[in-house]
Amino acid sequence: MMQSMIADDGERYTLQMTHKQGKxxxxIIATLVIVSLILTIWGIARQVEIVQLRQQTQLQTEQLKLLQQKTDVLxxxxQNLNQISEENKQMLKGAETGTPSQGGGDGSDPKQPAADSEVSxxxxxxxxxxxxxxxxxDAQKLLVSFYTMRNILRDGGAQDIAALQQLNYAAGSGGYSNSTTPSIWPSKGVITSPYGSRVDPVTGSTSAFHEGxxxxxxxxxxxxxxxxxxVTFAGYTDGGYGNLVEIDHGNGFVTRYGHNSAVVVTVGMTVKQxxxxxxxxxxxxxxxxxxxYEVRVNGTPVDPMVFLPISN
Known part of the structure; x- marks a missing residue:
């Protein structure tokens, strides 16, 4: 039979147990400590697993978002190619008859993306x-070819052999990347403001239009x-561009690069892609x-994204 007692020694109390009771x-205390450690380790492991799952989910979400953005760009x-193709057909018809052609083409809707863009x-x-x-x-190659053809037809130079040779080169395999049509990214980085209507980041105006x-x-x-x-301009401007570089690529194409910290080219210099x-x-x-970054075609700003590869 186990025995224990509490001895009263004035103001102090002493708990006395037998050897068996102490064991x-x-x-019991050791068991509680072990259980506590197990629960703590399990909780930490569970928390790590939850964090990993959240990170994986976030990564997958970002990947899907990026692919969706690339799909939108494509x-x-x-859409741009379809519209230009329709314009080319109309100009070719006008060249054949001697009068501007009206209507239809093949009846395709230039606002509709190609059916091949649908993915299983x-x-x-x-x-x-x-x-x-x-x-x-493929789209980039066609874009260069169509824009070059349209500019040749618009300028009335369909018999210009040199221009036609340039067109053939642009339409050939791999040649478009070395043409005078903008077709690479001007720098690495992330797009912080797209082309089109936006809220002006400086003035706060809601009616601002971003031309690049x-x-x-x-x-x-x-x-x-x-x-x-x-290079047709290289230096500081009084407008919002700050240090600006402007390059004339011929065939109606001009690009602008603004807000530079330094400019390393001069007016009149010929530069390579x-x-x-x-x-x-x-x-x-x-x-x-x-x-x-701006792209202008015959003086009119167009969305640079239609000329850029989907990765930079």
Whole structure:
């Protein structure tokens, strides 16, 4: 029979147990400590697993978002190609008859993306990415060819052999990347402001129209020419561009690169596609380091995204 007693020694109380009772108490305490450690370790492992699942879900969401953005860009390119193709058909008909042709073409709707852009729901993300890349290269090649053809027809130079040779070169395999049509990214970075209507980041105006795209990265990031051409402006402007470089690529194409921290080309210089022309900065009307990139066709600004590869 176990015995224990509490001895009263004035104001102090002492708990006295038998040796067997002490062993039982120690065993209980050890068990509680072990259980507590197990629960703590399980809780930590569970928390790590939850964090990993959240990160994986976030990564998958970002990947799907990126693929969706690339799909949207490709759809825009295809729509643009359909519209230009229709214009070319109308001009060719007018050239054949001697009068401007009205109506129809083949009845296709230039606002509708190509049916081939639909993707099976069973396709993997990797397969989708590869297909987007392939379609983007094809669309880019056609875009250069169609724009060149349209400019030749518009200028009435359909008999210009040199221009036709350039057209054939642009339409050939791989040749478009070396043409005078903008077809590469002006810098690495992320797009912080797209082409079109927006809220002005400086004035807060809700009726502002952005004539290019903003690509942000570290201060001093190299800015390159997106196509071969001749520099027509290189220096500081009184407008919002800050330090600006403007390049004339011929065939109606002009590109602009604004807010540079430094300009490394001069007016009249001939530059090649991919050649560094400036360093990224925040001069002029700017809230941070980025390049404002514009593409103009016959003096009219167009969305640069229709000329850019889907990755930079």
């Amino acid at each position: 039982i108490a120690c065993a 759809d825009k390119k295809i 729901p069973t396709v993997t993300a990797a397969q989708l990415s590869a297909r987007l890349s392939r379609l983007d290269k 795209i903003d690509i942000a990265d570290d201060y001093g990031t190299p800015i390159v020419a997106t196509a071969s051409g001749v 991919g050649q560094m022309i400036a360093a990224m900065g925040s001069t002029g009307k700017s809230t941070g380091a980025h390049v404002h």
